[in-house]
Amino acid sequence: MTDKKNQVSRRQFLNYTLTGVGGFMGAAMIAPMVGFAVDPLLKGEKETDFVYVMDVDEITNEPQRKTFSTDQVDGWYESQAEHTAWIFRTEEDEILALSPVCTHLGCVVDWNSNEEYPDQFYCPCHDGRYNKLGENLPNTPPTEPLHAYEYRIEDGKLLLGKAKSRKGA
Amino acid sequence: MLHKLYDWIDERLDITPIWRDIADHEVPEHVNPAHHFSAFVYCFGGLTFFVTVIQVLSGMFLTMYYVPDIVNAWESVKYLQTQVAHGQIVRGMHHWGASVVIVMIFLHTLRVFFQGAYKKPRELNWIVGVLLFFVMLGLGFTGYLLPWDNKAFFATQVGLEIAESVPYIGGDLKTLLAGDPEIVGAKTLARFFAIHVFFLPAALFALMGAHFIMIRRQGISGPL
Numbered sequence: 001m002t003d004k005k006n007q008v009s010r011r012q013f014l015n016y017t018l019t020g021v022g023g024f025m026g027a028a029m030i031a032p033m034v035g036f037a038v039d040p041l042l043k044g045e046k047e048t049d050f051v052y053v054m055d056v057d058e059i060t061n062e063p064q065r066k067t068f069s070t071d072q073v074d075g076w077y078e079s080q081a082e083h084t085a086w087i088f089r090t091e092e093d094e095i096l097a098l099s100p101v102c103t104h105l106g107c108v109v110d111w112n113s114n115e116e117y118p119d120q121f122y123c124p125c126h127d128g129r130y131n132k133l134g135e136n137l138p139n140t141p142p143t144e145p146l147h148a149y150e151y152r153i154e155d156g157k158l159l160l161g162k163a164k165s166r167k168g169a
Numbered sequence: 170m171l172h173k174l175y176d177w178i179d180e181r182l183d184i185t186p187i188w189r190d191i192a193d194h195e196v197p198e199h200v201n202p203a204h205h206f207s208a209f210v211y212c213f214g215g216l217t218f219f220v221t222v223i224q225v226l227s228g229m230f231l232t233m234y235y236v237p238d239i240v241n242a243w244e245s246v247k248y249l250q251t252q253v254a255h256g257q258i259v260r261g262m263h264h265w266g267a268s269v270v271i272v273m274i275f276l277h278t279l280r281v282f283f284q285g286a287y288k289k290p291r292e293l294n295w296i297v298g299v300l301l302f303f304v305m306l307g308l309g310f311t312g313y314l315l316p317w318d319n320k321a322f323f324a325t326q327v328g329l330e331i332a333e334s335v336p337y338i339g340g341d342l343k344t345l346l347a348g349d350p351e352i353v354g355a356k357t358l359a360r361f362f363a364i365h366v367f368f369l370p371a372a373l374f375a376l377m378g379a380h381f382i383m384i385r386r387q388g389i390s391g392p393l
Contacts, residue, residue, distance in 0.1 A: 076244035
């Protein structure tokens with residue numbers, strides 16, 4: 001178009017300006033909507049309440065199945081969430097409260113339920129197995145031990161919080 | 170990079186003529202505000218389309234949180250407006266855009282009417298435009314109920330009674346709209362939601378397609 005180098009032609013200038021202004025307007029339009037959509041990622045993890053589950057002196061060496069519920073705020077819907085824990089004392093006299101959720105694909109494991117595998121946590125979905133401490137047994141599908149609930153003891157009462165992964169622990 | 174990608178696709182599918190047909194066309198002098206400032210009146214159709222795009226986008230995002238249920242609808246709207254990031258902005262866009270789009274469509278109609286642009290051979294496009302206007306009013310009417318607050322409820326009550334006042338078929342028409350002969354409630358809300366997000370938008374897109382194809386085929390009407 002022109003003899004001078006690096007000179008922007010009228011058409012180019014208009015193209016750039018229109019693209020720029022249009023892009024800016026589009027971005028201003030889309031940005032709040034994207035933030036709106038990814039809001040679940042922006043919300044931090046909620047603090048967990050510790051909830052009374054059982055008295056400490058009732059805890060035996062045999063895992064006992066206990067259920068408890070926590071307040072759950074799910075957006076605009078508030079409800080009670082049900083949780084299950086297998087609670088027992090280990091040989092080292094430590095309290096262990098295991099989550100029954102299989103670490104393979106999230107089915108529910110049961111203690112001592114399969115006659116072929118006594119004194120193990122057994123998952124019926126894909127034959128996942130864990131020993132009494134909730135450690136996954138080799139050559140079964142699970143890739144990490146059963147999660148354990150954080151616990152607190154107050155006035156001889158056992159309070160449970162959130163189930164946390166014990167991988168690498 | 171983008172250029173190469175474009176060339177790669179173009180070499181195989183020859184897409185350049187397609188988008189040339191859509192995007193590349195002369196703007197006559199008499200509709201260009203750079204030549205005659207009064208030509209800004211030709212912008213209202215495009216502005217209607219622009220606001221419609223905003224309505225569609227913001228509406229899509231709102232349905233991520235909104236539930237059309239009489240127990241939860243209001244709570245979900247409150248949640249998305251007060252707890253979700255930019256919720257007030259996104260709902261605000263949809264709320265105000267709904268009014269703006271009616272204003273724009275009305276100004277566009279006025280321009281076409283007073284310039285006589287609806288006359289032969291463009292009568293069909295005028296008819297489609299009037300249908301688009303009705304669809305837009307329907308979207309406004311059905312969307313108004315969705316927050317399920319008092320204003321929404323009683324406005325819909327009034328709207329349904331207007332429908333009922335139609336001779337002969339009024340009663341059936343009201344039942345059909347509300348989903349119940351007496352109650353304005355759960356069934357009404359679910360119905361209005363379905364009409365608002367599926368049926369009317371489908372009609373809107375089809376009619377807009379026809380509207381645009383016709384204007385491209387016939388061209389903008391000549392200068393006054």
